[in-house]
Amino acid sequence: DTGVSQNPRHKITKRGQNVTFRCDPISEHNRLYWYRQTLGQGPEFLTYFQNEAQLEKSRLLSDRFSAERPKGSFSTLEIQRTEQGDSAMYLCASSNDRVEETQYFGPGTRLLVL
Amino acid sequence: AQSVTQLDSQVPVFEEAPVELRCNYSSSVSVYLFWYVQYPNQGLQLLLKYLSGSTLVKGINGFEAEFNKSQTSFHLRKPSVHISDTAEYFCAVRIPLEYGNKLVFGAGTILRVKS
Numbered sequence: 001d002t003g004v005s006q007n008p009r010h011k012i013t014k015r016g017q018n019v020t021f022r023c024d025p026i027s028e029h030n031r032l033y034w035y036r037q038t039l040g041q042g043p044e045f046l047t048y049f050q051n052e053a054q055l056e057k058s059r060l061l062s063d064r065f066s067a068e069r070p071k072g073s074f075s076t077l078e079i080q081r082t083e084q085g086d087s088a089m090y091l092c093a094s095s096n097d098r099v100e101e102t103q104y105f106g107p108g109t110r111l112l113v114l
Numbered sequence: 115a116q117s118v119t120q121l122d123s124q125v126p127v128f129e130e131a132p133v134e135l136r137c138n139y140s141s142s143v144s145v146y147l148f149w150y151v152q153y154p155n156q157g158l159q160l161l162l163k164y165l166s167g168s169t170l171v172k173g174i175n176g177f178e179a180e181f182n183k184s185q186t187s188f189h190l191r192k193p194s195v196h197i198s199d200t201a202e203y204f205c206a207v208r209i210p211l212e213y214g215n216k217l218v219f220g221a222g223t224i225l226r227v228k229s
Contacts, residue, residue, distance in 0.1 A: 004157075033216065042118075042219030043158070056216070086190055093217075103208075103217060105150070105156050105158040 002026075004106035006092050012112045013082055020078045020107045025094030032075050033103060034067055036060065039087040048098065049075060082113045118139040118205050120220035127195055128228050135190040135223045137205030145207040147188040148217070149179055152202045161203070164188065175199065200227045 005024045010077040013019050025032050030051050035043035046065070047057045051072035061067075064082075069075040079086055089110050121136040141144065146165050149216060150158040162173025169181040179190045205220045 006157075031215075035217075040221070042206070042221050043217070045216040045218070048216065093158075101208075102148075102160060102163060104160065107157040110155070 004092055004094050006090075006106040006109050008109060009107060010110050010112075012114065014114050015082060015084060017082055018078065018080045019082060019111065020073060020076055021090055021092075021111075022076050023092030023094075023106060024074045025092070026104060029094035029096050029104075030072065031097055031101065031103075032069055033093040033095075034075070035075050035091040035093065037091055037108070038087075038105055043091050046077075054084075062083045079111075084113045087111055087113045116143075116145065116174060116207055116209055116218045118207055118218055118220035120203075120205055120223045122223050123221070124224045124226065126226045126228060129197055130194045132193050132223065133178065133191065133195050133199075135203050135225065136196075136227065137182065137188045137220060139186050139188065139205070139207050141186075141209075143210060145209060147181060148206045148208065149173065149177070149188070149190050150204045150206060150219075151175075152222075154201075161190070195225070195227050197227050197229060199206075199225060201225060 019049045033048040034046040037043040049069040064080045067077045089108045091108045092106045095101040095103045117140045119138045127133045148163045149161040154211045172178045177192050202222045202224050204222050206217045
């Protein structure tokens with residue numbers, strides 16, 4: 001069990017560019033979550049997957065955001081036409097599907113949009 | 115809708131003193147309760163969780179929390195803090211699967227331990 005990993009850890013981009021982040025969950029976990037954390041706030045839910053199916057999306061996830069988990073293992077989060085308001089820490093978490101599931105978080109990807 | 119309120123944005127405390135970080139939640143359905151810790155530029159690490167059973171739960175690093183259903187609270191305590199406990203602490207509720215299956219977090223409490 002190597003934990004949840006995220007790449008890259010930091011990303012600086014210019015407004016209008018597209019960015020993609022990757023999350024590798026704990027290997028036996030079939031649920032994967034994306035959260036966004038802005039400065040001074042707690043993480044806010046964006047979306048979650050059960051295996052490869054995306055089961056819920058927050059209203060925070062505008063049409064510029066898309067997430068995939070094609071084979072039920074790693075996931076990608078893409079932001080198109082980035083805006084300065086997208087600057088945040090993007091956190092990934094994974095869990096199993098038991099009733100008492102606990103979400104385990106990765107180190108996050110910090111995005112800065114100039 | 116579910117919400118979590120962390121009553122203190124910052125808590126300064128001297129080393130070896132006791133500390134309590136307060137958390138209240140609002141929910142129309144039963145929820146599970148969690149405390150996570152975040153060190154600078156890192157992700158969230160689980161401290162402890164309440165799922166059912168005993169209302170006093172013990173976690174890592176000497177932390178414990180007590181679930182109080184009547185007061186809808188889940189306060190975090192440690193009898194004697196160390197400098198290394200300086201971090202941001204987040205209280206969260208997990209909504210059951212049929213209602214969305216996500217964590218709802220409070221805004222966080224920064225614990226500053228002074229020598």
